[in-house]
Amino acid sequence: MIPPTVKIRRMSSRFKHQVPKYKVIRSEACINCGTCAKTCPYGVHERVDGHNRVRPPIDYKCIGFECQSGDFYCVAKCPRQALSLAPNPMYETxxxxxxxxxxxxxxWIMAETGYPPKRTDLEYNLGNSGGGFDKLRFKFPANPAKVDKAKISTAIPLNRRNDGREDVVISTPVYGGGMSFGSVSLPTMVSRARNATHWNSFTCTGEGGYPEALKPYDDHVITQVATGLFGVREETIQRVKIIEFKYAQGAKPGLGGHLLGEKNTASVARMREAVQGSSLFSPFPFHSVYSIEDHKKHIDWIKEMNPRALVSVKVSTPNDVDMVAVGSYYAGAHIIHIDGGYGGTGAAPDIAKKNIAMPIEYAITKVHNFLKEEGVRDAMTLIASGGIRTAHDLAKAICLGADGAVIGTAEMVALECVRCGNCESGRGCARGIASTDSELADLFDEEWATQRLVNLYHAWNVQLVEILQQCGLSSVKELVGRTDLLEHVDYSR
Amino acid sequence: MPKKYHVHTKATPLDLDYIFKFQIVRRENCINCGKCTKVCIYEAHKRRIDDPRKMADPNTVVCRNCFRCIQECPRGALEKSLNKDFLNIGGAYWKADMLLTLWKQAEDGKVPVTGAGYRGPFTGTGFDSMWTDMSEIVRPTRDGIHGREYISTSVELGRKLNHLEFGENGRLLSTIPRTIDLPLPVIFDLPEAGLSLNVKAAMIKAAVDLGTCIVLPVAQITADFERSLDNLIPCLAPGEIERHQALLEKARMVAIDYSGERPEDFPAVKARIENVCEALTILRLPAVEAMEQTVSKLAHSGAEIIHVIADYRGRELGGSSTSTPRLIKDIIRTVHMRLVADRIRDEVTIIASGGIAMAEHVPKAMLCGADLTAVDLPLLIAIGARLYEQPERFLVFPPGLEGISVEILTQRIVNLMGAWHSQLLEVMGAMGIREARRLRGETGRAIFFEEIDNDTFGKLFRKKEVASI
Incomplete structure (x- = not known):
């Protein structure tokens, strides 16, 4: 059920042009008759009154070769055969x-419209990585039970321990991953928090303090306690419903957080109580935790400080991640959040991103099964992250055994990140998302960004509900561990 | 605790036409409004100096692919594509992106750090089909490369006894063989033929600076280089041993090209070496089919160090047409496991080379069972060489290379190895391994794609299909 606070509104790109998939070429043979401008319903061709010439084609508006079947295909309509259509080399970049x-x-289309794209020429549910989620497909039952879409629930509880702490329920099984102030801009953080509030879900501060601007959204903010303890204060721990211990991050397991000096601006340094301009490397591991007993002490400490909050433990995915998960259960955590090796980051050594620890797909299965064998699966909330890119990835992760997922990169892409990978240095993000540079951090307003995120979550929710309906399920909770609804292209066929 | 090993890196750019990845072209419908100049934070777009009314051609070397200019140009006049030169360099193994990062590391000596998550394929062949493990919580006193703890990357070369023998009164009867310590699990392999003198001198000097060794053909070890003899490993054929007695007497190690020789002849060869010098012997063996048997026989006949050499893309040499050639990762694993099964693994040192192209290949080769690795092409890439795999292996050296000073070339090689060393520390730190020697064959700290994929998805999905039939 979508919370009433969610309102879908079209929110266009903040840029004049999109990145075109196709290239429409107009040759010298063009006589500027304007037929194409009259024909194309998408506005690729423009002929301004009083101008002699037709404007150069606006490539990004073109829907491509699927246009051939329509009766408005400009290439066919042109009386002089002056138009041709080709894939755009720009798209490869x-x-x-x-x-x-x-x-x-x-x-981008989801963030703009709030719905999955109608275009059929975009494979937006599957990546091209050749493994993991990209090799899993849904195997929908032939005769699913009939369920009314409007009655399908996507809500999940986060507290399953029945320990008297708050019964936190999120309306869609997704929340935002930790991104610190410093790694991303304040408008980015605030927009994520506002989206989390609209969706009755959460966002996470990451390791870098709790900006005052997030205070109105306290009930939907997770504050992180990571190894560097940057910006961790008793007062901020007491204001939230969930506190997350970050033991490790999937993109750089076994290494602490990195914030390179150039991004440590005056405001960031103040928040982190650090020296402006110096690179901040968080240690690894927590030097107060060398055993599961120490881990319990850590959790007890937080529970003592905030008697109503839930505790989430974020770990990366080594071979023994299943043991760590069970250890966290016995230490009293409510949520075990596993972050796979291919997860996002604002800065990490390339060698770590590619090579250290396993992809999330394996870890979900491992942890889910081990918690089941230990008889504690029902008392823990298993959250997966690190490579959940699409609504299909989310549903597959749940089928493999997760209760829900944390996303990060997808939210950044909704804000028009192009994944150029330059967030780590200099003034940071050229597109103003992951930057605290005074000029760059001001490239978009919170209104725009919040709506883009609300739209993205909505599009995902629409897709998730469709999948649940095709499986004949009335709640996302029933999807957990349903590997029978999946098949693998290498093994099943 | 031994003195901490440190590689002194220093930014050392070369004045070269570097290959870049993205090409931006300004089309004729540009109205010279200058919007691109305002939006590009990397300064790819500037006005012409001679005529500021017009825009200059984009300086796409600095382009970081942010798309701002593309998306904000009011006329859509800018077009971006992958640079043709970029698409042509390297090949299926030596990917173009790999060359770019090697050049960068040689320039700044730093660990490549970028934003956003991993962007590549889920898995691949060879070293790309494994991950290194890490430890989550339980381990005191370390902070990775930024930390207080000493992580040792040194390795030992030479024979170690399986056990010690004692005589009456507890007198030690065994003679402990000599071993050589290198601070880095990397040696430099035979350089390409026809390199200019300054390049060769730089490679030797870099080996000296790093405290490692370089294998050089004996004929190339001129009097100039004899000062660095501690770091040189003369390479020769078995027939040449006596002829080079004077040189070998001063060498710490000698490399014997043992391709085409029979394992059973080795004791005689060894006797001849011992007759002229005390150097440890490295036997160079091409990685061919069933080579693990040769390695095993040689180890049993007293070989100290065996160097397994695959081709430049890490593939088995002289493969038969019927089978696909094995990859260095699997060759090392097979050799290692064979020696373990023979209970002789500790008595011989295994060097692996061929296709060691990135920092991650060093710990991965070691996890598979090598004691250390040897590199060749990355050293040349460090000094600016371009490598092409198509239509065949081909190297292009930067123009004017002969004129570049030995110091600059040396520093670039040192930078690259310094960056690799730091990355090795990152990976070892994450694994919780404090000594590089303990990486060897430590497959418990590795995750192999075939195994985990089968254990996870194979179990989940294959069985079910069989059951439903």
Whole structure:
């Protein structure tokens, strides 16, 4: 059920042009008759009254070769055969095997419209990585039970311990991952918090303090206690409903957080109680935690400080992640949040991103099964992150055994991140998302960004509900661990 | 605690036409409004100096692919594509992106750090089909490369006894063989033929600065280089041993090209070496089919150090047409496991080379069972060489290379190895391993794609299909 606070509104790109998938070429044979401008319903061709010439084609508006079947195909309509259509070489410079250009474009459309794209030429649910989620497909039952879409619930509880602490329920099984002030801009943080409030979900401060601007959204903010303890204060721990211990991050397991000096601006340094301009490397591991007993002490400490809050433990995915998860259960955590090796980051060594620890797909299965074997699965909330790019990834992760997911990169893409990967240095993000530079951090307003995020969450929710309906399920809780609804292209066929 | 090993890196750019990845072209419908100049934070767009009314051609070397200019140009006059030169360099193994990052590391000596998550394929072949493990919570006293703790990257070369023998009165009967310590699990392999003198001198000097060794053909070890003899490993054929007695007497190690020789002849060769010098012997063996048997026989006949050499893309040499060639990762694993099964693994040192192209390949080769690795092409890439795999292996050296000073070339090689060393520390730190020697064959700290994929998805999905039939 979508919370009443969620309102879908079209929120266009803040840029004049989108990245075009196709290239419309007009040759010398053009006689500027304007037929194309009259024909094209998408506005690729423009002929301004009083101008002699037709304007150069606006490539990004073109829907591509699927247009051929319509009766408005400009290439066919042109009386002089002056038009041709080709893939645009620019498109190859966008995206990568994990986040393909189609996936980025699809996410942009979702953030703009609030719904999955209607275009059929975009493969936005699957990446091109050749493994993991990209090799899993849904296997919908032939005769699913009939369920009314409007009655399908996507809410999940986060406290399953029945320990008298707050029964926190989120309306959609997704919340925002930790991104610190310093790694991202204040408008980015505030917009994420506002989206979390609209969606009755959460966002996380990351390791870098709790900006006052987030105070109105306290009930939907998770504050993070990470190894550097940057910006951690008793007062901020007491104001939230969930506190997250970050033991490790999937993109850089076994290494602490990195904030390179150039991004440590005056305001960031103040928040972190650090020296402006110096690179901040958080240690690894927590030097107060060398055993599961120490871990329990850590959790007890937080529970003592905030008697109503839930405790989430964020770990990366080594071979023994299942043991760590069970250890966290016995230490009293409510949420075990596993962050896979291919997860996002604002700055990490390339060698760590590619090589250290396992992808999330394996870890979900491992942890889910081990918690089940230990008989504690029902008392823990298992949250997966690190490579959940799309609504399909989310649903697959739940089928593999997660209760819900944390996302980060997808939110950034909704704010028009192009994944150029330059967030770590200099003035930070050229597109103003992951920057605290006074000029760059001001490139968009919170109104725009909040709506883009609300729209993205909505589009995902629409897709998730569709999947649940096709499976004949009335709640996302029933999808957990349903590997029978999946198949793998290498093994099943 | 031994003195901390430190590599002194220093920014050392070369004045070269570097290959860049993105090409931006300004089309004729540009109205010279200058919007691109305002939006580009990397200064790719500037006005012409001779005529400021017009825009200059984009300086796309600095382009970081942010798309701002593309998306904000009021006329859509800018077009971006992948640079043709970028698409042509390297190949299927030596990917173009890999060359770019090697050049960068040689320039600044730093660990490559970028924003956003991993962007590549889920898995691949060879070293790309494994991950290194990490430890989550339980381990005191370390902070990775920024930390207080000493992580040792040194390795030992030479024979170690399986056990010690004692005589009456507890007198030690065994003679402990000599071993050589290197502070880095990397040696430099035979340089390409036809390199200019300054390049060769830089490679030797870099080996000296780093405290490692370089394998050089014996004929190339001129009097000039004899000062660095501690860091040189003369390479020769078995027939040449006596002829080079004078040189070998001063060397710490000698490399014997043992391709085409029979394992059973080794004791005689060894006797001849011992006759002229005390150097430890490295036997160079091409990685061919069933080579683990040769390695095993040689180890049993007293070989101290065996160097397994695959081709430049890490593939088995002279593979038969019927089978796909094995990859260095699997060759090392097989050799290692064979020696373990023979209970002789500790008595011989295994060097692996061929296709060691990135920092991560060093710990991965070691996890698979090598004691250390040897590198060749990355050293040349460090000094600015371009590598092409198509239509065949081909190296292009920067123009004017002969004129670049030995100091600059040395520093670039040192930078690259310094960056690799730091990355090795990152990976070892995450694994919780404090000694590089303990990486060897430590597959418990590795995750292999075939195993985990089968254990997870194979179990989940394959069985079910069978059951439903």
């Amino acid at each position: 966008l995206g990568d095997p994990r986040w393909t250009a189609d996936m980025i474009t699809g996410t």
